[in-house]
Amino acid sequence: MIRARGLRKTFDKGASPFEAVRGIDLDVRKGEAFGFLGPNGAGKSSTMRMIAAVSPVSGGELRILGMDPAADGPAIRARLGVCPQEDNLDIELSVFDNLYIYGRYFGLPRDVVRERARELLDFVQLAEKATAKVDELSGGMKRRLSIARSLVNRPELLLLDEPTTGLDPQARHLLWDQLFRLKQAGVTLVLTTHYMDEAEQLCDRLVVMDKGVIVAEGAPHDLIREHSTREVTELRFGVGEHAALAEKVTDLGERVEALPDRLLVYSADGEEVLAKVHERGLEPLASLVRRSTLEDVFLHLTGRTLVD
Numbered sequence: 001m002i003r004a005r006g007l008r009k010t011f012d013k014g015a016s017p018f019e020a021v022r023g024i025d026l027d028v029r030k031g032e033a034f035g036f037l038g039p040n041g042a043g044k045s046s047t048m049r050m051i052a053a054v055s056p057v058s059g060g061e062l063r064i065l066g067m068d069p070a071a072d073g074p075a076i077r078a079r080l081g082v083c084p085q086e087d088n089l090d091i092e093l094s095v096f097d098n099l100y101i102y103g104r105y106f107g108l109p110r111d112v113v114r115e116r117a118r119e120l121l122d123f124v125q126l127a128e129k130a131t132a133k134v135d136e137l138s139g140g141m142k143r144r145l146s147i148a149r150s151l152v153n154r155p156e157l158l159l160l161d162e163p164t165t166g167l168d169p170q171a172r173h174l175l176w177d178q179l180f181r182l183k184q185a186g187v188t189l190v191l192t193t194h195y196m197d198e199a200e201q202l203c204d205r206l207v208v209m210d211k212g213v214i215v216a217e218g219a220p221h222d223l224i225r226e227h228s229t230r231e232v233t234e235l236r237f238g239v240g241e242h243a244a245l246a247e248k249v250t251d252l253g254e255r256v257e258a259l260p261d262r263l264l265v266y267s268a269d270g271e272e273v274l275a276k277v278h279e280r281g282l283e284p285l286a287s288l289v290r291r292s293t294l295e296d297v298f299l300h301l302t303g304r305t306l307v308d
């Protein structure tokens, strides 16, 4: 569906051009859910916009559905669905008309668009809001309407830029459920996120991006297995004490990370680490044993947390 080799995006910023994407390789296969995980400014949206054939490629090679975005932009866009980071719905129109008018842009006949709009409103659970104005909707409803709109042309490939940013947990779960159903129906999903739980929930495969490059690639659980340990013991001591205390527990795990607000000890058995911490007479203000996540993978690879 998507193939990139040495893909670059450069922005002109006065005398020194800025490289937002610095030569990445990607292969997205039909039917999979593929994610770009990374902190703000990693280059995820810039990559997505090139894939959506709305931002020109600055260097390297990109093929979308076998086509070149520079030559075949309109043909590519006709087969894509795009749900941008900021909802760009027409707030003066009704929910139904947002879908109807968008469908008409694609040149679909009136009765086909009407039928599709009804189906899509059922799918995103907004049928009873069909006649409401968009500005009466909650953030989660607007997001679902944006997704419905991006599906009007029955795309083979759906691009979602931070689909659940700013939504409450219930709205996020509803959206994940709907995206999962789309995937089961055979739609290839490509999404960006800086939420590791979203990446773990939705993505079959993902790339972790940082500063315009890919720092890791694989299935979420394989990445965790490869770059982290099974468990993590989090220890909170007083502010400013963590770096010095790290030395006292360094032999307890395979790896120890000192963050400003906590120590992370990586091991196969977190409870055992905690017991040894107490045996050494160290009394953390708070402690927690948890499984490793993609956040730990990112921290290991870049020395930084995903949300700074």
Ligand SMILES: Nc1ncnc2c1ncn2[C@@H]1O[C@H](COP(=O)(O)OP(=O)(O)OP(=O)(O)O)[C@@H](O)[C@H]1O
Pocket (backbone or CB within 6 Å): 011, 012, 013, 018, 019, 020, 038, 039, 040, 041, 042, 043, 044, 045, 046, 047, 192, 194
């Ligand atoms: N049109 C533009 N002109 C100049 N610089 C840009 C432009 N768009 C993005 N950038 C810069 O490129 C870098 C990557 O931005 P991008 O939006 O791709 O990151 P991101 O990973 O999607 O982050 P976010 O989650 O904040 O959207 C940032 O430093 C950003 O300031």
